[in-house]
Amino acid sequence: SSDPLISFLVRLQSEALATLGPKNFDPKLYVDLPLKTDLSAAESAFARLPRSPEGAILAPVLGMFLDEYFDEAGSDLAYVEPVDFVPEPEGFLPNVENPRVRSWALEVHSLWKDLSRRVADEVRERPERHTLLPLPSPVIVPGSRFREVYYWDSYWIVRGLLVSKMYDTAKGIVNNLISLIETYGHVLNGARTYYSNRSQPPLLSSMVYDIYMRTQDLEFVKKAFPSLLKEHSFWVSDVHKVTIRDVQGHEHSLCRYQAMWNKPRPESATIDEQSASKLSTASQKENFFRQLASGAESGWDFSSRWMSNSSDLTTLATTSIIPVDLNTFIYKMELDISVFAKLVGDNSTSEKFLKASKERRAAIRSIFWNSSMKQWLDYWLITEEVLESLQRSGLIQEVGITTSLSNTGQQWDFPNGWAPLQHLIVEGLAYSGSKEAKSVAEDIAIRWIRTNYAAYRITGAMHEKYDVTECGKPGGGGEYKPQTGFGWSNGVVLAFLEAFGWPHDKEIDC
Numbered sequence: 001s002s003d004p005l006i007s008f009l010v011r012l013q014s015e016a017l018a019t020l021g022p023k024n025f026d027p028k029l030y031v032d033l034p035l036k037t038d039l040s041a042a043e044s045a046f047a048r049l050p051r052s053p054e055g056a057i058l059a060p061v062l063g064m065f066l067d068e069y070f071d072e073a074g075s076d077l078a079y080v081e082p083v084d085f086v087p088e089p090e091g092f093l094p095n096v097e098n099p100r101v102r103s104w105a106l107e108v109h110s111l112w113k114d115l116s117r118r119v120a121d122e123v124r125e126r127p128e129r130h131t132l133l134p135l136p137s138p139v140i141v142p143g144s145r146f147r148e149v150y151y152w153d154s155y156w157i158v159r160g161l162l163v164s165k166m167y168d169t170a171k172g173i174v175n176n177l178i179s180l181i182e183t184y185g186h187v188l189n190g191a192r193t194y195y196s197n198r199s200q201p202p203l204l205s206s207m208v209y210d211i212y213m214r215t216q217d218l219e220f221v222k223k224a225f226p227s228l229l230k231e232h233s234f235w236v237s238d239v240h241k242v243t244i245r246d247v248q249g250h251e252h253s254l255c256r257y258q259a260m261w262n263k264p265r266p267e268s269a270t271i272d273e274q275s276a277s278k279l280s281t282a283s284q285k286e287n288f289f290r291q292l293a294s295g296a297e298s299g300w301d302f303s304s305r306w307m308s309n310s311s312d313l314t315t316l317a318t319t320s321i322i323p324v325d326l327n328t329f330i331y332k333m334e335l336d337i338s339v340f341a342k343l344v345g346d347n348s349t350s351e352k353f354l355k356a357s358k359e360r361r362a363a364i365r366s367i368f369w370n371s372s373m374k375q376w377l378d379y380w381l382i383t384e385e386v387l388e389s390l391q392r393s394g395l396i397q398e399v400g401i402t403t404s405l406s407n408t409g410q411q412w413d414f415p416n417g418w419a420p421l422q423h424l425i426v427e428g429l430a431y432s433g434s435k436e437a438k439s440v441a442e443d444i445a446i447r448w449i450r451t452n453y454a455a456y457r458i459t460g461a462m463h464e465k466y467d468v469t470e471c472g473k474p475g476g477g478g479e480y481k482p483q484t485g486f487g488w489s490n491g492v493v494l495a496f497l498e499a500f501g502w503p504h505d506k507e508i509d510c
């Protein structure tokens, strides 16, 4: 991370694992520790800690260091009784008559007191010492190791608070999430600096809607409205947006989860490093880290739903899946915004969002609905995976796609490229519905045309195969002399020229 506090805490986390071992080790504890001093003082003391001959810090030494430089995780939030809590709210669950159930429901209701916190002033005064974010209103935390506010948890917390008639607390929760949008442009996964690279299932508009339905507080809607527009832009812009063509050729705009992060998640860095250890290249690891963080953005961290092989976490392919639920949440957000726009007197925005919601509903029907199964199913962007794997494969060479990576001297091997294989792959990519694949297809076709042209100029003939590592070079190898003529090469060049054209100013020489 480029945040110096997070970088230091992640280092501390990794050293603590080496000292304490994996049993009962929770990596998140370390990135939640509030500093007692300035970071530089803690860093230099850490660097001076005595170590064993093997390089590890001994457990008592680590304990003393933690006591001296850090407060307890979670201590930067203070317990506070919610202003609107009463032991038995008027009109509480009128239809729950059974005395045992009613008394249990009242106990659950009273748990709001245990989970209610206020961010300490210290966090506002010295934010650089805390990964906790300084939210303005009191918060309700999920509990236990989750010492901070979470985005999608908040929706069901709000639903419960409405049952408990704790309207001010519910509005405070929304106010906190709005403050995150105003600072970061989106609601963070959770209210920690290390969660800023991603969001979580977007349910803020639903919180506003449900609170409004109970309270009729129009001022509250007016305040939330501009932030909801910003949040909508975040979800429909480049990082999350995917354009997809249905079988009738209609283009639809849908959304996927995609974190802006390709490193281990700070709160689970030791686990992510361990999971990635079986991957060999830096780019495979970076991709895996992005898939992990994107899985966390989905709220389903982790699930076979996002894996191509359910028993291998490294096959996580979160960003290659268009999820039904995310698009349904955004559809709801669009409908909610349309309603709110009308309430605040902005009719043109209301119309605009109604139209957007209709388009998304059509996309959901067209892309996710499986009529034989009578189910909405996530859509796998297989082409993207195939494209990525093709791009990583080494098969795409200077002037075309090589038949294999083995240089055996056989003609259907490296470095020969054959016209029919170029054509099958280029057409497959071009018609896949992915813009990126289409542009890769065109690029391969152009290079192939150029090498065919160059070889023709040099040798006066079209060839049965070409050496794709060098422009203008015919192929070789095999048990007979390379042949010219040549039927399928001619056919493919003409088919490519018809598909992609060749404008005046485009260079034909390699």
Ligand SMILES: OC[C@H]1O[C@H](O[C@H]2O[C@H](CO)[C@@H](O)[C@H](O)[C@H]2O)[C@H](O)[C@@H](O)[C@@H]1O
Pocket (backbone or CB within 6 Å): 028, 142, 146, 150, 151, 152, 153, 189, 190, 265, 267, 268, 296, 297, 299, 300, 301, 302
């Ligand atoms: O209830 C809070 C959240 O708890 C889980 O995820 C969180 O923990 C992960 C590991 O510490 C973290 O990487 C993730 O970003 C957090 O949201 C749960 O899976 C979430 O659905 C839930 O909101």
